Amino acid sequence: MNSDVMSALKKQLETVFTHLHNNPERSWHEVETTKYIAQLLEEHNFDVHLFDTIPGLYIEIGSGSPVVALRTDIDALWQDVGGEMKANHSCGHDGHMTMAIGCCLLLKKLIEEQQLDMSSSGTIRVIFQPAEEKGQGALAIVDRGIMDDVDYLFGVHLRPIQELQDGMFSPALHHGASMMLSCEIYGEEAHAARPHLGKNAIEIGSSLVDALKAIHVDTTIPWSVKVTRFQAGGESGNIIPGKAILTMDARAQTNVAMKQLSAGIDRGIRAVEEMYNARISQKVLVDIAAAEVSDAARDLLRQAIIETAGAEHLAEEIVTPGGEDFHFYTKERPTIKAAMLGLGCGLVPGLHHPHMTFNDQQLIVGVEILTRTVIGALQQARKEQAVVNR
DSSP states (O other): OOHHHHHHHHHHHHHHHHHHHHSOOBTTOOHHHHHHHHHHHHHTTOOEEEOSSSSOEEEEEEESSSEEEEEEEOOBEEEEETTEEEEEOOSSHHHHHHHHHHHHHHHHHHHHTTSSOOOSSEEEEEEEEOOTTTTOHHHHHHHTTTTTTOSEEEEEEEEETTTSOTTOEESOEEEOEEEEEEEEEEOBOEETTOGGGSBOHHHHHHHHHHHHHTOOOOTTSOEEEEEEEEEEOOSOTTEEOOEEEEEEEEEESSHHHHHHHHHHHHHHHHHHHHHHTOEEEEEEEEEEOOOOOOHHHHHHHHHHHHHHHOGGGBOOOEEESOOOGGGHHHHHSTTOEEEEEEEEEEEBSOTTOTTOBOOGGGHHHHHHHHHHHHHHHHHHHHHHHHHHTO
16 A cells, blocks of 8 residues: 555554543443544544444445444453553553554545545445443444444454564454353351251352362363352351352353353252252353354455565464454354454553553554455455345
8 A cells, every 4th residue: 555645644543542542441431532533533524423322433434235344442441550440451442443543544545546446335334342341342232233234344453472473463363252150159047056057158159169170061172160259258257158159250262162161050050059959149240252253254354464564474363262242243143254353563461461562553554454354355245245146
């Protein structure tokens, strides 16, 4: 792409990134972030569509089908930074937003210079999604019908240096599925001298911990389940506790394995309930889908990486145990062909670290890769549609 255009865009995006980085907002509170992005895009003559009742927005270039979408998350984490609880962009969403905005501006420039023809039927939709860190934003977008007509979907995530070196780019991120489950155990209090008159919630919880160890899932697929919180009893050491709270974290690399694991957890809970004639309530705190990567979408990203940065900067697909609510889109709308770009940018010491830093000079490279990808996807989708309509 034209070096002068990219140089001017890079300078403009540096200002955008600085603003977004310095003004983080936690999940479901991305109000000023939404206003800033909306105003910026409106200044460049985009028609901005705000979501009803929730933060976030989307814009469209072109009209009709097929539809190619690019999605970015816009929320920050709420965490302890130097002894103060505050919103903090330690997951790189400031960079993701900057790249999505860059794609919008670059696509418009290409149209103005007649390097991109949008006269034929077809839509490029750029979505600025709230609440990724809560694992709820993607489902809220699905509920609003924004994904119903999407053929191809792309996203991007900065990768820590442990996974991807600075200046390397991966055409697919295979995030795993994850679930956090809270259990409240209801036994019966009693005097410690008469334990037979009560139901010890600690013993019940301990049996549940043991039951988790008896779960069997396909050993060829990475998975785990472990108790991360166990609270019971008070200050008095002579009371049999009647209530306990237990939280478990479950992870699996595929949605099928997570379904098996979830069923095993449920069987274990029911077995312990029956064993002690006690009640155990369950509440799912977090439920994130695993990646379902489309070969076609991955190949488009791969080609765009080669065209932008060269084959020597193309990395392998990344399998990571982390979670991303991006993958709810394909779980809820299985016909969507989706893949997520992994951006190597020297990110240290790691995602979600309060003092995470990365090389923001790689953002402009991400803009070009993603822009080439959505253009290529639109061309491919038009061909696929033409074959169907013959």
